[in-house]
Amino acid sequence: MSRDMSRKSALCLALSLLLMGQVLFIRWQEGREPWTQYQRRYFAAQKLSARQPQVVSLRLPGGKVELCLTCHLGIEEISPSHPIEEFGCTSCHGGNPLSLDVSEAHQGLAGGGNPAAFDVAGSTCGGPGPNGAPCHEGNPDPEDNLVARVKQSLMSTKAGEVGQARFALGLQPDPFAFLLGDLATAAQLPHPLDGRSQERPFRANCLGRCHLNAGAYGDSSRSYSGGCAACHYLYDPTGTYRGRDVTIPRNQKGHGAEHRLTSRIPYTQCNLCHNRGTHSLATMTFTFRQDLGATTPVLGQGRAPSWESRKQAYYIPQESYSKCEVSLDCIDCHTRHEVMGDPKDDNHPLTAKVEAQRIQCLDCHGTRSAPPASVTLTDPNDRVFKDPRLAELGLPPLAVGSVVGFTSRGDKLPFVRFVGTKVTLYSKVTGKAFPVPIVFGSGCEQSPEQQSADACHRCHDLSPNFQATSH
Ligand code: HEC
Ligand code: HEC
Ligand code: HEC
Numbered sequence: 001m002s003r004d005m006s007r008k009s010a011l012c013l014a015l016s017l018l019l020m021g022q023v024l025f026i027r028w029q030e031g032r033e034p035w036t037q038y039q040r041r042y043f044a045a046q047k048l049s050a051r052q053p054q055v056v057s058l059r060l061p062g063g064k065v066e067l068c069l070t071c072h073l074g075i076e077e078i079s080p081s082h083p084i085e086e087f088g089c090t091s092c093h094g095g096n097p098l099s100l101d102v103s104e105a106h107q108g109l110a111g112g113g114n115p116a117a118f119d120v121a122g123s124t125c126g127g128p129g130p131n132g133a134p135c136h137e138g139n140p141d142p143e144d145n146l147v148a149r150v151k152q153s154l155m156s157t158k159a160g161e162v163g164q165a166r167f168a169l170g171l172q173p174d175p176f177a178f179l180l181g182d183l184a185t186a187a188q189l190p191h192p193l194d195g196r197s198q199e200r201p202f203r204a205n206c207l208g209r210c211h212l213n214a215g216a217y218g219d220s221s222r223s224y225s226g227g228c229a230a231c232h233y234l235y236d237p238t239g240t241y242r243g244r245d246v247t248i249p250r251n252q253k254g255h256g257a258e259h260r261l262t263s264r265i266p267y268t269q270c271n272l273c274h275n276r277g278t279h280s281l282a283t284m285t286f287t288f289r290q291d292l293g294a295t296t297p298v299l300g301q302g303r304a305p306s307w308e309s310r311k312q313a314y315y316i317p318q319e320s321y322s323k324c325e326v327s328l329d330c331i332d333c334h335t336r337h338e339v340m341g342d343p344k345d346d347n348h349p350l351t352a353k354v355e356a357q358r359i360q361c362l363d364c365h366g367t368r369s370a371p372p373a374s375v376t377l378t379d380p381n382d383r384v385f386k387d388p389r390l391a392e393l394g395l396p397p398l399a400v401g402s403v404v405g406f407t408s409r410g411d412k413l414p415f416v417r418f419v420g421t422k423v424t425l426y427s428k429v430t431g432k433a434f435p436v437p438i439v440f441g442s443g444c445e446q447s448p449e450q451q452s453a454d455a456c457h458r459c460h461d462l463s464p465n466f467q468a469t470s471h
């Protein structure tokens, strides 16, 4: 072997050692990258021991590339109508899709992490979507434009509660909602109680929370999201995350149960704001219920809450209710126009809850003088056919010719089905079928003129405080 050759091979050896070192160094460095650690935690949690960390790059139809899934590997697809391969992550969340650094990737996240918050929902939920088409705003059919309308609803502004408080203090002649003018919410009113001493506690204990702008009710240990997410992004009563994304802390309160948008909204979600406690106008305080404890149902674990736990948690203890007002979920009665606003009201601000109200007891039960109203579906393009819950819940098909419920305010009830004189309600949350008992022709002793819930509750009240009346 010549000296030249041996020098060459020594050099070769040195070079390959260097290269190997470099590769090892990069591997070592990569192993310390947060994203590889998130992936290792995910693999461990899912028992995928053979998998090695790898950058995950999602290419969307328009050519845009996103690396978010590299860290958020286990995250649930937000919903079948927002498929991951079409929407990716940034079409809703914003952020920096090409960065693998936690804080750089999150720079400019819409709504500080909640893209459905009302300060940003106009451009996120409002669209346009990844393909440039309008989403929940800017469509030809006003029924599809939801953002501006929900932002103006009483649940968002709290104008109804201001009206009631002002009426109680003698500051306005009726309990109607206070007209807000150009203001977006009642919390922005400079003097909601005309400068009275109660103004400050009223603002802190009432206007500041439990509405769609503030997020749902949060106590010191929990907070829940606001905007469209307040209803559509489900929380369970523990307020913690149970999905598969390891970056989301599982033991920290204030997280949705899963990364999921749904319109199968259970009563527990509405009750993040409703039925949490009682207001006192005299002291301007809000007293949280003490009876919501261990028996509060936990949703989403394949277990439907029991009748007893529903009955306990559904309403504040002094409330009256009939069977269906507990066995059904809020949205089985309250229609989309009631919770998200009605295009018919677009040009006039609602002044009272009764104007928002769409449903009455008689819409399902009829009265002693008439059976409940119904309508036959005739338009093949009717939006009721497009409801994804019909398939998700495996309900009997809905078609042209089907007969469904119809409220006296003109809303269809496509989950209340009429076959001959038989009426069946299908739960929008579980799909369970409930035969609807009909008053017409029954032994019910109501007066057909007295159809308010209060009038019915005089005889039909299952609450423990019920005092039987003579009949
Ligand atoms: C390098 C890893 C990493 C990347 C890349 C990454 N994230 Fe995150 N993300 C995290 C971690 C960790 C958290 C948990 C909260 C935190 O530490 O900020 C998180 C939290 C979030 C949250 C909740 C924020 C909050 O305050 O509630 C959102 C929303 C989110 N990420 C979206 C995205 C989107 C969209 C992308 C891509 C543009 C992305 N993430 C890319 C690691 C990452
Ligand atoms: C259709 C819109 C939409 C899409 C698409 C979407 N998200 Fe979300 N995401 C939301 C909403 C709404 C929330 C709930 C925010 C809240 O309630 O605070 C959320 C919450 C989150 C959170 C916070 C969860 C928590 O409990 O802290 C993370 C992390 C997140 N998204 C990451 C992603 C990633 C990664 C992608 C892409 C794979 C993605 N999202 C796609 C709408 C979307
Ligand atoms: C107060 C609760 C609540 C809020 C806030 C809310 N929704 Fe809804 N949404 C519902 C309910 C309940 C349904 C189902 C209505 C039904 O059963 O007919 C629904 C249905 C929907 C549907 C299904 C299709 C349709 O048009 O009926 C879409 C889409 C939707 N909401 C989008 C939004 C958007 C976007 C926002 C925010 C601007 C929003 N929602 C805010 C309660 C809410």
Ligand code: HEC
Binding pocket: 153, 154, 155, 156, 157, 158, 159, 160, 161, 162, 210, 211, 212, 215, 216, 217, 230, 231, 265, 269, 270, 271, 272, 273, 274, 330, 331, 334, 338, 339, 353, 356, 357
């Ligand atoms: C983020 C808190 C919050 C959530 C979540 C919420 N609500 Fe409300 N809701 C309110 C407030 C506050 C009012 C009263 C506003 C006022 O009178 O000023 C209200 C009023 C109502 C009203 C009477 C007035 C109207 O606008 O129709 C109905 C009915 C109603 N809610 C049903 C529901 C249902 C059903 C759900 C679940 C799908 C729900 N709410 C979820 C806060 C909430």
Ligand code: HEC
Binding pocket: 267, 270, 271, 274, 314, 324, 325, 326, 328, 329, 330, 331, 332, 333, 334, 353, 357, 359, 360, 361, 451, 452, 453, 454
């Ligand atoms: C069985 C049907 C049904 C169910 C279930 C139901 N409601 Fe109602 N709700 C009604 C009817 C009917 C009215 C109108 C009352 C009247 O006729 O006086 C009403 C009135 C209301 C009002 C306005 C009156 C008021 O007291 O301020 C609110 C707010 C409300 N419901 C919220 C809810 C919430 C939240 C849930 C679920 C926790 C729910 N409802 C469940 C049928 C129902």
Ligand code: HEC
Binding pocket: 322, 323, 324, 325, 327, 328, 332, 333, 359, 360, 361, 362, 363, 364, 365, 416, 425, 434, 435, 436, 437, 453, 456, 457, 460
């Ligand atoms: C959306 C349809 C719907 C509305 C609106 C509705 N109910 Fe019902 N109601 C039902 C169904 C379904 C049942 C059967 C519930 C069950 O089996 O758990 C029922 C059962 C009842 C019963 C029990 C009858 C018996 O056989 O014991 C009474 C009483 C009643 N409802 C009163 C009311 C009152 C009062 C209201 C107004 C506050 C109301 N309902 C609004 C659908 C409705």
Ligand code: HEC
Binding pocket: 361, 362, 365, 437, 438, 439, 442, 443, 444, 445, 446, 447, 450, 451, 452, 455, 456, 457, 458, 459, 460, 471
């Ligand atoms: C003065 C008392 C009284 C009032 C008020 C009253 N009911 Fe009844 N209701 C009855 C009695 C009694 C029955 C028969 C119970 C039985 O047959 O076991 C009944 C039966 C019913 C049934 C069951 C029908 C069946 O076939 O099983 C429904 C549903 C019902 N009522 C709804 C209502 C509604 C809705 C209102 C309010 C508009 C109302 N009731 C007001 C006394 C009353």
